[in-house]
């Protein structure tokens with residue numbers, strides 16, 4: 392017997408008859424590396440000061456970390472966090488941020504026209520990562536900084552002891568090595584806005600020299616070389632080719648960054664994942680081409696270590712008008728339901744590329760274009776973009792399967808299964824602005840026996856957001872699901888995203 396499907400929720404902008412979408416599960420694509428659910432904390436605006444670190448806040452712990460923010464980060468399921476930038480890192484001297492806090496210098500941060508107190512530095516970040524249950528990924532200053540200084544940070548952080556630098560770390564209260572496994576060899580050095588911006592061949596030499604020396608310290612480190620800052624860079628493709636030609640035997644990841652924003656074209660914005668698919672495929676093509684010429688090449692994967700929805704034009708408009716300030720309010724975007732639907736679909740694109748993408752970091756984490764917002768003397772809350780990320784991070788380590796239809800239609804479907812076979816996840820985006828989708832996913836081969844969890848992100852106003860005045864305007868809804876004969880059915884209203892977890896019978 393077939394139970395009726397839900398109608399589009401009241402107030403939906405649906406204007407057309409529902410679109411029926413039968414979905415078949417195909418072959419496995421690969422495994423979702425847990426580090427696909429990474430994030431990014433930069434010394435920018437109120438990301439660090441007034442974000443993760445705020446000793447004056449009532450919820451601060453003994454180290455000045457906001458415990459309410461840490462609880463939200465844990466719930467979000469963030470597996471790895473890139474730090475300290477971003478554009479900031481290209482002017483940063485890591486030495487300013489270690490040692491007795493009272494002796495740390497105040498500096499101008501030219502990248503974000505701010506004043507940096509250095510109260511929070513490498514040791515604090517590592518301690519914060521441990522408290523938040525996440526792994527650190529450190530970026531090195533290869534902009535205005537040099538390879539020697541980068542190597543000194545590596546020794547400071549990872550050498551057990553018995554040298555001046557490692558003993559300095561011990562003296563600063565960290566007796567055990569920080570054991571940071573993943574290192575970014577600079578940030579966006581292809582961009583003319585970057586402090587220490589370089590031509591590709593120059594950067595390639597610097598990165599190769601850093602990687603070579605870092606491998607002498609520890610051959611097992613994971614190194615990320617800088618790729619393109621976005622898909623529209625005039626050097627996209629050529630930059631990667633030059634840099635990889637020189638470094639493909641030394642590095643493990645090629646970085647790339649991409650941001651999307653609505654810009655008065657909601658329908659086009661909802662299709663952002665198509666552009667991410669094309670970008671990732673373009674980056675992978677270069678890796679493939681260069682690898683053919685290098686028999687000794689490493690198995691270089693993509694590190695999409697900055698991605699998100701970000702209206703960066705709004706920042707461009709205000710940046711010239713400010714003085715140098717301490718932790719100014721910068722890039723504090725109130726994310727809408729449409730933004731969150733796009734974020735869900737971007738994560739689906741990342742999962743669909745799990746055979747070539749090994750690391751992905753949503754940029755950023757708190758206040759600065761982040762899924763979490765926090766106010767001094769006030770609460771922390773979940774932005775709309777928090778919900779799809781938190782649901783999808785629960786599929787870390789799963790096998791991802793191809794599905795049909797694919798992203799050509801309004802509906803984007805992702806199916807994953809955990810390695811034991813006991814659980815399957817289905818993620819769905821309806822990108823149509825006016826047509827509900829009745830989706831039926833044939834999961835019979837996984838032998839699903841019940842829906843354990845189902846959530847829908849939708850709101851009658853696709854531009855609804857959670858703000859300081861209205862922190863829970865948008866939250867998870869529970870969609871009606873029907874599981875029958877191994878088929879999962881549900882209706883997605885226009886501009887919505889859903890995540891479903893199913894318990895499955897394990898073979899044998």
Ligand code: AHR
Nearest residue numbers: 433477478479578579754
């Ligand atoms: O995430 C904000 C900024 O975007 C980063 O500092 C930079 O790397 C990118 O351009």
